[in-house]
Amino acid sequence: MSGLVFISDNSLAEGEYKTVTGNVSVPSMVGESDYNEHVDSLAVYFVSDTHYAIGIVSGGSFSVELKVGDTYNVRCFNSSVSSTDAVFGGDEMTFIYYKNVTVTESFSNLDVELEKGTTALIDGNEYYIYENLGIATLKQIGVNYEVYEHYHKDEMVVGNTVIPAVDYDKYSVAEGQIITIPEIINVSEQEYSVVFVGTGIKSRSYTGSVIVPPELDNPSYTQYSNTAIRQGVYQNAKTTHDLTIIFEGSVILNNQPFTNPFKQSTTTNTGKQLLFDITFEKDVFLNSFVYGSDKISAVYSPLMSIKSVSINGIYYGGLDNYRSPANSGDTIFSAGGGSNGASYPLANTGYDLITFSNNLELDNTNDLKKATINVLGVLPDSKYSVVSSDGGYTIKCNETIICNSVNSVVDNPITLKVVNGDSVTYSLVTKGSVLEDPVVPEGMEFCGWYRDSAFKQAYDQSEALNANTTVYVKYTPKEYNISIYGEGITVKNGDNVVVNGSRIAFGTSLNLAVEERVGYMVIVKMDGAVVSGTSINVPAKDFAISCEWVAIPYVVKCMDGEAVVKTIDNCRLGDVITLPVVDKAGFTGWSVSNGMLLGAQYIVNYRDAGENDTITLIAFFAELQDTVWELTVTGGDGKAFWTKSNAIGSYGIVTVIPSEFEKASVSIDPAVVGAYLGKLSDNTYMVYSANGEDVTVAVAFQSVEKASEYTVSLVEIAKEGSPGFRATVAATDGGIVDTSGKLSIRYVYKAMDEASGLWCFTTSGQTTGVDDYVVPLGGANDRAYYVTGNFYLNSIEAADGAYLVYGYASYAFGDSSVTAESIVVTSPVIMSVSEIQAVVSKS
Incomplete structure (x- = not known):
């Protein structure tokens, strides 16, 4: 058992409350006799981590005060708040409502519609299935029994009375059974979460056990059937019928689902101990409440008289008899308070030591017998404190005393509350320890600890923690570089256009706007992966956005x-x-x-x-x-x-x-x-x-003959991060390009002189050793209406970090006149995008 967590009997915690109302209905029962009167016997229960409330139904509706911001588990059952009877027949789980709701400022109404469960047999176990709610209740476990003895008693005559002969079989649990209750069951290809265990909630005369031995023909001898699941020092019952039950998911236990199947009084008599080994892989909750009251309190503990119980999660439930918590004889392991001694929360479960998550240890021989604990549920964010009291210790939960006169304590716990935005975590640390560096989330940078949410009062990380402390951790998102490739795409951060090479904060949402091109479809990628949708979030690394156009076939x-x-x-x-x-x-x-x-x-x-x-x-x-x-x-x-x-x-x-x-x-x-x-x-x-x-x-x-009229154009291009120009010469009179002509690109680039720290400009065709780039036009037999050539800055031995500034293209060809003079056609001069960005930023 990993830990027991308690809250005090005081249900109200500080906070803002509001009124929530709603109507209650049972659609499948409408038209039944006294329907409205029966509905008014119901109650709606609200349970959150910090508060619980009960709404008594009157006139088909209810009203409760709920805490704003809390998420409540809302439950309504086929049970009366004033008696032990089911309202609409059957058992208390025949009709239920179960839902989680969060109370906001605008939340004011919740209509509760109870659903009638249908039974289903899955792997030998019987469940109630609630199709609309998506949950299931474990109604009965398919335990196998065997006859270990036949009982016979001859006919007897007592006085003038003849007592008939008696013949019947005695049963015991079959050997070596391991029964697993899954977290999810599948019925007709729909999944249901197994939430509740047992069909009884609060009845004191019938517990709704999920383990029922075979019935006898003669009801006068039900006690012998009852011995089938007990150790049986009476009536010669078999004594070696161990049974292992494993629950794979978190469950809510309805009262005592493993015990008392034949309404017998509950005692700690080891002769009636169940030889069950029960394992809960996750958390265990107690679905208990006092009837006819406006508060929820522990009624029964569901884990009594069992051979062994293992809880690998946390037990959320009552550990003492709520009716008389001040009784001097009450302890965690045995409680009086009732005429029939009906509350023995953890009797005979094998717990001799309970270890709290804050290292407080209570052993059964000393501390537990002196401790009085009146608790029923859990607050995950509860703060525990232990102080000296009368030679022992007093345990407080949120300043409410939950345990007095504890004699031993391993260490005083220090509660550390860490606030990270909307996330709050609690931990128990050793007194005198110091804050450790947090595990920094991906894409964020740790900026220190603070005492306030506005991050104005820094917290000294080397300061010793000697009392319950709240700290605020500050992170700022890191910035990452974006590269943008391709035409026809605009990247925006809000209303601002993002340019190639910008640095943007991690997690920022960027909008991608792509122009429409007739006859083409666009493929947008981020780091090579296709982007679906029109937005992306900045990842925790430098990244690239590319836009590719594909002709529609x-x-x-x-x-x-x-x-x-x-x-x-x-x-x-x-x-x-x-x-x-x-x-x-x-x-x-x-x-x-x-x-x-x-x-x-x-x-x-x-x-x-x-x-x-x-x-x-x-x-x-x-x-x-x-x-x-x-x-x-x-x-x-x-x-x-x-x-x-x-x-x-x-x-x-x-x-x-x-x-x-x-x-x-x-x-x-x-x-x-x-x-x-x-x-x-x-x-x-x-x-x-x-x-x-x-x-x-x-x-x-x-x-077609050689053309005599041409146009020349130049556009900027880039490849693998290197800028460049693309030159094109095209014939305009229907002829073909004269390959004996010359198409060249004149370019200017600048590079930083490391010695002087000044920009040095280089012009091809002007600077010694740097020639214009000549575009190959093909051989004399090559024929084309236009010719295109590409020049990239990284194709020459430019200095590292060089920038392309501007350039133009020219095409020279021979005149057809008598003089055969050369004619030159020149493109407009264009400036590089990188140089334009530099000019704009300077302005």
């Missing part, structure tokens, strides 16, 4: 009615797709959802996409005419497509698809009367036959 489906002619996957915004031809009379082309008629090609447009990013093209057929004219194309070389048969009065369509770096010319014989050619786009032409005569169109392809 579209699917183009060409449909002829319900038939799929062709499916084209992985199309990207702006892709040019060659469309199939439907070999049917009247096929004119393809149309998109808006009805626009296409030629032989389609440019992927996000506006045409439907569900699942699918673009559907519909085959279009012209109404057949009796008279058509034929369109013929020559010289197409497989790169021309046309409508072969065309109705008189309609246009024929010719589409040419030149190879890259080719251009096409389309013409008709001018001698043909009534034939006309019109250009719809660079690659699409319409042909019209005014008189219905066939028309032949000639197509020719020519290579």
Whole structure:
């Protein structure tokens, strides 16, 4: 048993209280006779760590004073506050209400609706199941019994009275049983917490035992059945029926769930001791209260007359008879106070020494027999004190005396209260000890101990602790560096934009705003992991935010009615797709959802996409005419497509698809009367036959020549933390880039001179030994409409810590004039982002 914790009989603690009211109902019992009268026999119990209260139901409602800020466990049972009978039949756990509520300033009403439990048999043990509450009560443990003796008594004649013969079996608990009660049981794929143990709460005549021996046919001999679970020095009961019961979770014991199953009086007679070994892996609570009163008090201890009890948590419950705590004969282990001696809280449990968490030891032979303790529950934040008194010691809990005339004490306890924001912890330390450094939370920095919550009065850590002390620990969050990569993302701290390289406090919430880009989806990552949502919290380390754009893949489906002619996957915004031809009379082309008629090609447009990013093209057929004219194309070389048969009065369509770096010319014989050619786009032409005569169109392809007009641009880029520039030269007159030209980047960077502490600037093409960066344009046979090249500062031998300042790009190519002079096209000068930030900060 790890420790016993007590609170005093005084239920009210200092604090702000408020009135809470509510209605009480039992839906499954509505319509029953005297329903309202029965409801008014109920009571609602509120138990918190610092306070407890009882709300007597009257007129179907109740009213209690509760402490603001406390979290109460609220309970209501099928039991009367004025008698030992269940209100609605059955036992006291047939109908219950069980819920945790926190009392706030705005909390003023709580309606209590009792739920009727249903029985369930799980692994041989019987439970009450409350589906809405999500809890269970252990009703009966599936103990196995065996017949150890048959009892027979012959018929007897006493005077004129004939006493019939008696035959029945005597039972005992079967050998070697270990029964485990789990913390959670599963019924119909729903989990229930096993909360209560036993079906009786406060009845003095029936305890609601969870261990019941076999019933006898003759109720006159129930005492023999009762011996089945006792050691049995009477009636020759078997004496070696040990039973081990293990509770895996914290439980609330309803009165005496392991004892007294046949209403016999409770005594410490070792002949009636239960040979049970009971282990509680976690905490044990006593669900007891005095009836007809406005306070909760210990009524029974549920752990009496048991061979051994192990509590690996804390026992929260009464240890003495509440009815006469001042009786000089009362001790922790035995208490009188009742005509039948009914309260023996821990009798015969094997406890000869109780050790408190503050090192106070009370042994059974001396101190305990002289101690009077009137307690029933627990306050986790209770402060205990031990002072000399009449040659012994007095134990106080929150200045309330809970134990007098204790003769021995190992050490006076010192209570240390540590406040960390909203978190409060208590510990018992040795008198004269000093504060130790705290375990600093990740991402925080310890800033010292203080005497006040405002952190104005520092606490000397070397000062000895000689009395109960409250200290406040101060932490400040550390700052960490953020790196931001990619375009189209804005990181904000509140209303402030966070820039690359900023330092931000641990735990700060940052908002991530990403621009919309048609045809693209964005992937935001923090340190390589994908971020879900629009915000992050600063971790306890330097971190990076990156923004990546991925083109949305579209699917183009060409449909002829319900038939799929062709499916084209992985199309990207702006892709040019060659469309199939439907070999049917009247096929004119393809149309998109808006009805626009296409030629032989389609440019992927996000506006045409439907569900699942699918673009559907519909085959279009012209109404057949009796008279058509034929369109013929020559010289197409497989790169021309046309409508072969065309109705008189309609246009024929010719589409040419030149190879890259080719251009096409389309013409008709001018001698043909009534034939006309019109250009719809660079690659699409319409042909019209005014008189219905066939028309032949000639197509020719020519290579694209070098351009004579160009544009040059420069943008800033970065790679692996190194800044740089990207230069691009593009032909603007439809030609290709002249690879004999020269595309170069002139740049300026600065570095700190360690000797003088001054910034030194270096200009390529001007500073000795530093040349402009020349972008490779390819060989004479390479053909492109534009050429791009990248320059990074870390590609040259710049000093450590160098910053890129600004730069520009130029492209020089030969003139086509007689003089063949060189022409130079230059981009605008751009300043590096890092240099702009420096200028802004200086301003």
